[in-house]
Amino acid sequence: MADKKELAFKAKDKKSPIGADIDLNVFKSEIRETSSESDIKQIAVEERRIMENVGVNPEEKKTAGIYVQIDQNRVFYNSLTQKAEILPIKEAIEKYEWLKDYYWNAVNVDADKYTSAVELELHNGYFIRARRGQRIREPVQACLMLKTGNIKQNIHNIIIVEENAELHLVTGCVSPNILEPALHLGITEFYVKKNAKLTFTMIHRWGKRTLVRPRSAAIVEEGGVFINNYIILSDVGDLQTYPTVYLKGENSKAELYSVIYGTGKSIYDVGGRIILEAEGAKGKIVSRTIGADESIIYARGHLIGKRSGCRAHLECNGLLLSDKSRLTAIPELEAETTGVELSHEATIGKIEQEQLTYLMSRGLSEEEANSLIVRGFMTINVPDLPPTLQKTVDDAIRLTKLSGF
Amino acid sequence: MSGENILSLIDLHVSADSTPILKGVSINFEKNKVHAIVGPNGSGKSTIAKAIMGFPDYKVTRGDILYKGESILDKTITERARMGIALAFQNPPVIKGVKLDKFICKICRDCQRASDNRSGRHLGEADKCTPDLTDGFRKLLIENLKDRDINDGFSGGEIRRSELFQVISLKPEVMILDEPDSGLDYDSLKLVGRTLKEIRDAGKTTMIIITHSRYILEYLEADKVFIIDKGRKVFDGDKSILPQLEEFGYKEFLNRNKLR
Numbered sequence: 001m002a003d004k005k006e007l008a009f010k011a012k013d014k015k016s017p018i019g020a021d022i023d024l025n026v027f028k029s030e031i032r033e034t035s036s037e038s039d040i041k042q043i044a045v046e047e048r049r050i051m052e053n054v055g056v057n058p059e060e061k062k063t064a065g066i067y068v069q070i071d072q073n074r075v076f077y078n079s080l081t082q083k084a085e086i087l088p089i090k091e092a093i094e095k096y097e098w099l100k101d102y103y104w105n106a107v108n109v110d111a112d113k114y115t116s117a118v119e120l121e122l123h124n125g126y127f128i129r130a131r132r133g134q135r136i137r138e139p140v141q142a143c144l145m146l147k148t149g150n151i152k153q154n155i156h157n158i159i160i161v162e163e164n165a166e167l168h169l170v171t172g173c174v175s176p177n178i179l180e181p182a183l184h185l186g187i188t189e190f191y192v193k194k195n196a197k198l199t200f201t202m203i204h205r206w207g208k209r210t211l212v213r214p215r216s217a218a219i220v221e222e223g224g225v226f227i228n229n230y231i232i233l234s235d236v237g238d239l240q241t242y243p244t245v246y247l248k249g250e251n252s253k254a255e256l257y258s259v260i261y262g263t264g265k266s267i268y269d270v271g272g273r274i275i276l277e278a279e280g281a282k283g284k285i286v287s288r289t290i291g292a293d294e295s296i297i298y299a300r301g302h303l304i305g306k307r308s309g310c311r312a313h314l315e316c317n318g319l320l321l322s323d324k325s326r327l328t329a330i331p332e333l334e335a336e337t338t339g340v341e342l343s344h345e346a347t348i349g350k351i352e353q354e355q356l357t358y359l360m361s362r363g364l365s366e367e368e369a370n371s372l373i374v375r376g377f378m379t380i381n382v383p384d385l386p387p388t389l390q391k392t393v394d395d396a397i398r399l400t401k402l403s404g405f
Numbered sequence: 406m407s408g409e410n411i412l413s414l415i416d417l418h419v420s421a422d423s424t425p426i427l428k429g430v431s432i433n434f435e436k437n438k439v440h441a442i443v444g445p446n447g448s449g450k451s452t453i454a455k456a457i458m459g460f461p462d463y464k465v466t467r468g469d470i471l472y473k474g475e476s477i478l479d480k481t482i483t484e485r486a487r488m489g490i491a492l493a494f495q496n497p498p499v500i501k502g503v504k505l506d507k508f509i510c511k512i513c514r515d516c517q518r519a520s521d522n523r524s525g526r527h528l529g530e531a532d533k534c535t536p537d538l539t540d541g542f543r544k545l546l547i548e549n550l551k552d553r554d555i556n557d558g559f560s561g562g563e564i565r566r567s568e569l570f571q572v573i574s575l576k577p578e579v580m581i582l583d584e585p586d587s588g589l590d591y592d593s594l595k596l597v598g599r600t601l602k603e604i605r606d607a608g609k610t611t612m613i614i615i616t617h618s619r620y621i622l623e624y625l626e627a628d629k630v631f632i633i634d635k636g637r638k639v640f641d642g643d644k645s646i647l648p649q650l651e652e653f654g655y656k657e658f659l660n661r662n663k664l665r
Contacts, residue, residue: 352498353461353462354498355498355500357458357460357461357482358494358497358498358500359500360481360482360483360486361458361482361485361486361491361492361494362486362491362508362512362571362575363483363486363487363512363575364483364511364512365483366481366483372500372503373500373503375502375503376500376501376502376503376554377501377502378502379501379502379503380502
């Protein structure tokens with residue numbers, strides 16, 4: 001671990017190649033002592049309401065467990081099944097010596113100043129693992145809440161789905177509408193073992209001035225399936241993320257879906273990268289971006305085929321609702337050997353008058369027609385998602401107050 | 406035959422992209438009758454439909470459109486639709502992510518009555534649609550389209566039937582069908598014909614059908630047939646002209662039957 005600290009220290013001023021540089025020094029640390037408890041009833045009513053905004057509901061009967069972290073140090077967690085283990089990462093590191101093999105393994109500790117900051121000052125995060133052979137259909141829920149202004153929240157999460165296991169995790173990251181800036185740094189490392197399956201659904205809802213720099217990566221072994229589903233339908237100050245999936249095992253598969261509804265003067269820079277390193281590996285990246293108000297959105301996608309016999313497709317569709325918004329799609333395909341099949345499709349369009357005319361002729365008002373088109377555009381049916389989770393996603397989209405026309 | 410006129414075009418001039426298309430068309434559509442609009446390609450038939458529906462790209466430069474005796478020129482498409490005018494599109498656009506059954510459920514009159522708080526209704530929630538809906542899909546043999554995105558990858562025949570179903574669901578007083586029979590195979594043609602016949606026989610809907618097909622007009626027993634050519638109405642009569650029209654074609658027919 002000492003090595004990691006050293007590497008982190010050296011990288012503490014290292015700028016990220018993508019996204020505006022953030023001065024980390026302006027954000028404070030909390031003074032509060034670390035607390036962790038399993039009685040989720042202790043979560044205040046007002047906080048529960050905030051959590052529900054991102055699809056996390058601790059009352060939900062059909063859940064396999066929950067992890068809630070508020071600001072830096074208040075943690076609640078509860079595993080409701082023996083099939084999965086949920087722990088705050090700080091406790092997990094103490095408990096399992098072997099976890100060091102996973103800690104900073106998928107993500108490099110010295111990737112940039114943000115990874116560095118999380119290593120140098122860790123607040124907490126979750127460790128979730130689905131035990132070998134256990135297929136857990138009920139979702140595990142996690143919520144990372146950033147409630148206090150002017151602070152930073154440094155998170156490190158590790159998810160391990162052991163051989164032949166199946167896990168569905170939904171994570172809501174949320175800020176109530178605080179006016180002060182705040183910073184969320186989140187490292188997430190996913191490990192999908194042989195023939196295991198993980199669906200990871202993340203819903204973000206931030207404050208107007210929240211700065212967000214998640215850094216995540218996944219390693220998928222033979223026959224493993226990783227499905228990532230990312231949704232942000234709120235304002236944010238500036239968000240930049242570019243998760244990477246390494247398909248290391250033969251016939252492994254990754255699918256990354258994202259839906260971004262840009263509002264206000266927010267900046268969203270969201271990418272997805274799949275590195276296909278084994279024969280029979282399959283990848284898919286689908287993004288839907290909607291630019292309203294004065295939002296700026298970058299949709300990046302990168303497929304790298306390293307072994308013959310792998311296949312991947314990239315699809316970036318953008319819908320521009322406002323003349324003051326900017327959408328940029330940046331698809332990249334890279335083949336390092338023959339026998340690699342990569343393709344992409346990128347479009348940016350607007351709502352066509354023809355579509356409005358059509359829907360209005362069925363009795364919808366212009367506003368209803370617009371919102372139907374936009375909501376339809378945002379709808380992605382993610383394969384393998386349990387119905388309860390698909391509903392969570394659909395509800396998030398349905399309840400979004402659309403702006404921009 | 407002088408029934409009550411539900412819809413009247415009066416000296417209607419319409420331009421699209423500043424190009425005049427209709428150059429003074431006057432037609433009275435009688436309540437609950439079947440009207441056929443025929444004519445060569447590019448004569449302005451579809452423009453009549455679009456102008457009645459109120460497409461924004463089609464500007465009325467002169468004349469008027471009266472619905473139940475009042476001008477509807479200043480009404481939006483939505484308003485015209487809610488007043489009871491419905492159009493089956495010839496080339497409808499794709500609406501991604503919106504399932505056909507959910508959509509029909511949202512627009513259909515019966516469903517709206519069934520759940521009265523329209524504002525609180527959302528797509529996907531309106532699953533309590535009347536059994537009519539399932540029935541309609543089955544009757545028109547388009548059950549396979551139920552959970553497809555609207556018009557996405559539909560064949561020509563599927564579009565005709567989906568359009569017809571949507572228009573029926575709206576329970577309109579005036580139903581405008583722009584080539585409801587094009588691209589249909591014999592079986593589908595029969596199906597569409599039979600469905601339209603049922604509407605005719607119920608006698609509660611005014612129908613305006615733009616078509617080239619003698620079959621469908623005879624089967625429906627069209628009450629009136631109007632020929633449009635070069636943006637003008639050049640002939641009006643009844644279905645008895647159809648055999649001649651088919652035999653001679655428009656040009657020859659019109660030569661033989663000099664205006665009126």
